[in-house]
Amino acid sequence: MKTNWKGLVLVGLISSASTLAGFKLLGTNSGNDVIIKEAPAESLARFTSTGMPAGAPGDFVYAAEATTPTVVHIKSKVVAQSRGGGRQSQMEDALRDFFGGGFGEDFGGRSQPQEASGSGVIISPDGYIVTNNHVVEGAQELEVTLHNKGKFSAKVIGTDPSTDIAVIKIESKNLPAIVLGNSDAVKVGEWVVAVGNPFNLESTVTAGIISAKGRGLGIIGSQSNRRGGATNAAMTAGDTPLESFIQTDAVVNPGNSGGALVNLKGELIGINTAIASPTGSFAGYAFAVPTSIVKKVSSDIIKFGNVQRGYLGIYLDDLDSKKAEEYGVKVNDGVYVREFTENSAGKAGGALKGDVIVKVDGIDIHSVPELQQSIGMHKPGDKVNLTVNRDGKEKELTVTLRNRTGGSDVLKKDESAAVMATLGAQFGNLSDQEKQRLTRYKVDGGVKVVSIQGGKFARSQVEEGFIITKVNGKAVRSVKELESAIAGKEESMVQFEGLYPDAPYDVFSFGFRL
Incomplete structure (x- = not known):
């Protein structure tokens, strides 16, 4: 039976020591280099602290100790103001005369500050922090509290609503930075640890397993703009939603948004983003943006000021046996090519309406979210190899990806559009x-x-x-x-x-x- 996610409360706004690693230099527009640590391929054995077999349940000490210092508590202050006009203001004036001058403070005469709480993860020693877009959007002030209780004001470097990822920065040096792991290599059933600040309980650690990968829930952006999972449909508030969540049963609650999901080595494999719940609190389902997406988005934001995403320019649909029969295709596993956008890279590369995309660069593709993730990791001008099933036979295509305007150039940040998008x-x-x-x-x-x-x-x-x-x-x-x-x-x-x-x-x- 297919789960009806819309029947649940999909809570996208759940905000209210490191391993040996390789170092990546990321050049910025300002000429400075940002150092991001990336994990090498390494056995789990040396990361278990009790002598138990690697991956054994209950041995999460190393991951917790390595991760906790890199996870911060973010408090955002939003000021919503309202005031009455016309007949409403006349009524308020009368009530103010009766009850006294303090009346307007509660009933729309003045600013009403609101505070939201979330989490973030330090990705570089000089203060770059990754969190969720929904943790920082609308904030007039951001306060970051480190694990050692140090407090800093933070500046938003950039946001990507299409993945719900944002980068902020504090002015500090020699900070403990997390190691970025390989989210593509994690397996269903693998033990993971979630670290965040649920309900303002700082540095909270929970554990669970990876329940599924490549989940597309339709909770980012507007469903009306997605056109059945189109990989190139533009949105006024940002790019096409890119969802390929890691699902876990590690306990995640309001305040965990933007926090770390790590493996037993303490390597970041995802940013906790959403829960599916009928109550608004944890009910067994939590979702994280995988590190492959986080690394691409955060690197682009720091280097270019916006995300450089390649597009196929194809409207797509997931397949099953019923849809395969409806579309008249020979396979029921893959992604169906429904239509092309104007200046489509896929069409220029030889794709045809009715093709079924089954592989990208040799990796099997089973769903639209998996395809979106594979393509979204590339920038305009990159070449990708598509394997399509056409009339029962597989065919190899080489496609040069384009930007959202149909060109192949890296797009400069449009300040006006960026302001409107916020x-x-x-x-x-x-x-x-x-x-x-x-x-x-x-x-x-x-x-x-x-x-x-x-x-x-x-x-x-x-x-x-x-x-x-x-x-x-x-x-x-x-x-x-x-x-x-x-x-x-x-x-x-x-x-x-x-x-x-x-x-x-x-x-x-x-x-x-x-």
């Missing part, structure tokens, strides 16, 4: 009818929030249909004016004002740091 919403111009309705309430136009896909708007509890009328006190009447109003405002406070069409007299104001 809002996590799609916007639209008002229709003539909507404008005419607003003029009756002495509102001269605005910009409509068409959809919410995460980001700062979601954290500010903005709902679809909200109409933005002002940005930093200046009226906006079109999407173009909205983009101009926030252009160049990165790392700055921005204040939005607007209303909902069904309550035009109630004016709301909220702000955050972009």
